[in-house]
Amino acid sequence: MNALAMDAVLIDGLSPLYRLALAYAPGPAKPAWLSFLSLDTRLAGLLRQARDPVLAQIRLAWWRERLEQAPCDRPRGEPLLARFADWPDGGSALSPLVDGWEALLGDPPLPLAALESFAQGRAAGISALAACMGLADPAPDLARSWAMADLACHLGDPREQALALKGLADCPAPAGLPRALRPLLVLQRVSTRAARKGGAAHLTTPAALFTAMRAGLLGC
Template structure:
């Protein structure tokens, strides 16, 4: 496994990834590392136009033929062996770009969460889970909305994301074994959201939950 890419992930994502089956680990790392890369681009301190240019670069690569990709980019090298269709990751890039706007409204949040959901669905298809995409996309959207609530600073934007997250409707996700990292992240997010906690890994309770879901899926 590519250690620098692994180290680029948040701790909770690294923990979740550790429960991926061996056959799914590289593809899951690729998706998580791409999302971490896009996060850094959008949440960086540079000009918005620079961020847009970087996002456009990734959009062009993912929508193009892998045989035409430049050499020397470890993440692209990992995606060359990706089991899914990388073109289905373009909405993930588009969703991140919506966060560069002056105001985060419901349409932007919808685009952002949809991009994440479609990316996880593409991963599931690439891994041959044979599972319907609805449960996968629902879990990914809920995680995404909670993450927005945790990271937004403007009260009016927090309200938009919180209303769309709707903690009362969250249920335990039932996902295929190949997507065990998504199940772990969803369980941790659900626990933090319902318990009004600001961090996914806030102590022994969170670790116990991650271990249980990572092993059993429930």
């Protein structure tokens, strides 16, 4: 499969919100964003599809170990994994993203500490993405805010949703946020609005699209 075909397959696997956010990435930043969003989607799917938490943990461990492995020693046959070979240190800085998803494997209701661990892991993943694009990471609070808002939209236990919502706070766009990180602002703005409006159903409304356009075009 050539690179363009692989990109098309990965884009098709993204959620509507992820595809919308990707659309606001400048051309040179799109491959890195596509890789990151695809990995995040794959990890989420491991939790969603595994009936046995132990099985999900094993599969998450596989991704962690492969990311921490030298690219030349990694197994072939996983196109998504191969995309991280050119990242700094082969994408090993994405391991905390795997840890973050693993923190959600406990029995409900998950404690606030587990939700915070997830948010910190996703923020670390955004830091790795920024480094891949040659940027300092000016937006850890924005990344954490997106992670917590996204949780609030998708958690099934009302007690967990309440904790995630409690952890939400207004997060102004960092001054000088690079355009290459504009998709993060789209994700955070749309997810936060949806969480406060009632959940995932509000991620794809016309108002959500307007929120995404404002964040993606104006950076606010």
